[in-house]
Amino acid sequence: MANHYYNAEDLGKFGSIGEFQKPMADKFFAWYGEVFGEGHLTAKEKSLIALAVAHAVQCPYCIDAYSTDAFEKGFSEAQMMEAIHVAAAIKGGAALVHGTQMMNKVKEISM
Amino acid sequence: MKSLKALGSKLATAREQIDILEHGIDHEHPVSTFPFAENLRNIGLLPLKPTELETFQINMGKMCNQVCQHCHVDAGPDRKEIMTRDTMQQCLEALKNNPSFKTVDLTGGAPEMNPDFRWFVGEIKKLKKKIIVRCNLTIILANKKYHDLPEFFKSHEIEVVSSLPFYAKDRTDKQRGTGVFEDSIKALKKLNETGYGMEGSGLILNLVYNPSGAFMPAAQNSLEKEYKEVLKRDFNIVFNSLFTITNIPISRYLDYLIKSGNFEKYMDKLISAFNPVAAQNVMCRNTLSIGWDGYIYDCDFNQMLDMKVACDSQHVSEFNSNALKNRSILVNQHCYGCTAGAGSSCGGAVA
Numbered sequence: 184m185a186n187h188y189y190n191a192e193d194l195g196k197f198g199s200i201g202e203f204q205k206p207m208a209d210k211f212f213a214w215y216g217e218v219f220g221e222g223h224l225t226a227k228e229k230s231l232i233a234l235a236v237a238h239a240v241q242c243p244y245c246i247d248a249y250s251t252d253a254f255e256k257g258f259s260e261a262q263m264m265e266a267i268h269v270a271a272a273i274k275g276g277a278a279l280v281h282g283t284q285m286m287n288k289v290k291e292i293s294m
Numbered sequence: 295m296k297s298l299k300a301l302g303s304k305l306a307t308a309r310e311q312i313d314i315l316e317h318g319i320d321h322e323h324p325v326s327t328f329p330f331a332e333n334l335r336n337i338g339l340l341p342l343k344p345t346e347l348e349t350f351q352i353n354m355g356k357m358c359n360q361v362c363q364h365c366h367v368d369a370g371p372d373r374k375e376i377m378t379r380d381t382m383q384q385c386l387e388a389l390k391n392n393p394s395f396k397t398v399d400l401t402g403g404a405p406e407m408n409p410d411f412r413w414f415v416g417e418i419k420k421l422k423k424k425i426i427v428r429c430n431l432t433i434i435l436a437n438k439k440y441h442d443l444p445e446f447f448k449s450h451e452i453e454v455v456s457s458l459p460f461y462a463k464d465r466t467d468k469q470r471g472t473g474v475f476e477d478s479i480k481a482l483k484k485l486n487e488t489g490y491g492m493e494g495s496g497l498i499l500n501l502v503y504n505p506s507g508a509f510m511p512a513a514q515n516s517l518e519k520e521y522k523e524v525l526k527r528d529f530n531i532v533f534n535s536l537f538t539i540t541n542i543p544i545s546r547y548l549d550y551l552i553k554s555g556n557f558e559k560y561m562d563k564l565i566s567a568f569n570p571v572a573a574q575n576v577m578c579r580n581t582l583s584i585g586w587d588g589y590i591y592d593c594d595f596n597q598m599l600d601m602k603v604a605c606d607s608q609h610v611s612e613f614n615s616n617a618l619k620n621r622s623i624l625v626n627q628h629c630y631g632c633t634a635g636a637g638s639s640c641g642g643a644v645a
Contacts, residue, residue: 195562195566221516226513227520251509254507254509255505255509255510255511256512256516257520259462259464
């Protein structure tokens with residue numbers, strides 16, 4: 184095992200996950216490729232969604248890959264940061280909206 | 295900003311650049327060095343042979359009014375190497391004797407700064423060749439004597455190919471210098487006013503995108519669509535096609551890659567994106583590149599690395615089309631730039 188849980192070089196090894204389970208890996212990569220191709224959403228739009236989701240799930244590999252991809256596809260620094268704010272707002276909002284559950288419970292048990 | 299040559303940089307020499315490309319910056323921690331030639335061998339393309347001699351690309355000199363950060367020529371106002379009229383005469387002889395050349399592609403530096411540029415264009419025109427000028431746009435505004443260039447281009451039915459690294463100011467200015475974007479927009483408007491890029495005019499205006507950083511170009515067709523939408527909406531500018539060009543890791547771009555700590559990662563990226571289809575279609579198979587001093591190269595990049603063609607016809611004064619047609623094209627690690635992803639050439643993506 185390496186000294187760090189996360190190593191930048193490991194991103195380049197993603198394709199090798201098939202060494203341990205090839206049929207599933209093949210299916211995953213074929214599906215992944217289709218997901219990010221041009222569709223009802225453009226490949227560019229999907230890249231920005233991926234960047235935001237990468238931050239929401241806090242995956243360093245995905246952040247590395249989609250920061251490059253979104254910038255390559257022409258998004259500006261400000262657009263990329265706004266996308267991350269959207270992810271952060273959803274994450275913050277997701278915590279906060281559960282406040283209603285807390286309120287329900289407190290109201291239930293208080294006089 | 296000065297050229298690498300004026301700064302006395304080690305990277306101004308071809309040998310130093312080739313050493314870094316082959317062995318890495320620090321020989322103890324070499325860059326991934328899977329030889330480009332091996333990739334060609336694996337797909338049956340080694341030795342790499344020309345298909346036809348169709349495009350005659352002439353580098354008219356390293357003199358330029360701009361000093362772009364990514365320039366593979368290391369061009370700039372401090373570079374004085376430009377083609378003489380004698381060498382141009384030799385080019386005209388070669389063109390006259392070899393009808394397979396359909397296109398003459400003029401590049402630099404800023405080719406328009408060569409005092410014999412207009413005379414040369416006139417002479418090429420007499421040979422009935424298609425002429426392309428790689429115009430950096432800002433030259434049109436740089437001095438009063440260049441203001442009529444759009445009219446000159448039009449009267450000689452020249453195809454204009456111009457770099458506009460992005461349709462937004464910040465990325466363009468970072469790569470090409472402060473103020474370049476605004477001047478480029480003004481120049482594009484002048485070209486449009488002359489009829490360039492306008493439907494039905496027959497005057498072709500193509501733009502070139504190259505990444506302003508250590509990354510690869512996005513898909514050419516998607517970027518072209520965006521360029522067209524934004525330039526029309528924001529500036530009322532039209533053009534014909536967008537060519538996406540990958541930055542080749544030599545000269546000033548190599549200097550940038552090393553200084554920014556991106557060299558190894560960029561090379562890895564190019565190598566892992568090797569595309570056999572792009573390799574089939576590389577431009578060196580139908581193009582020759584002539585240096586300002588008349589020496590012949592497989593491409594403009596080999597020219598900057600001082601890799602003269604591997605045959606007996608190394609100078610335009612002794613142009614021998616048979617020798618050139620049968621030569622093997624010289625390749626090295628920088629060639630990964632033309633074969634990565636959708637590929638890259640002076641005419642954009644190739645796969």
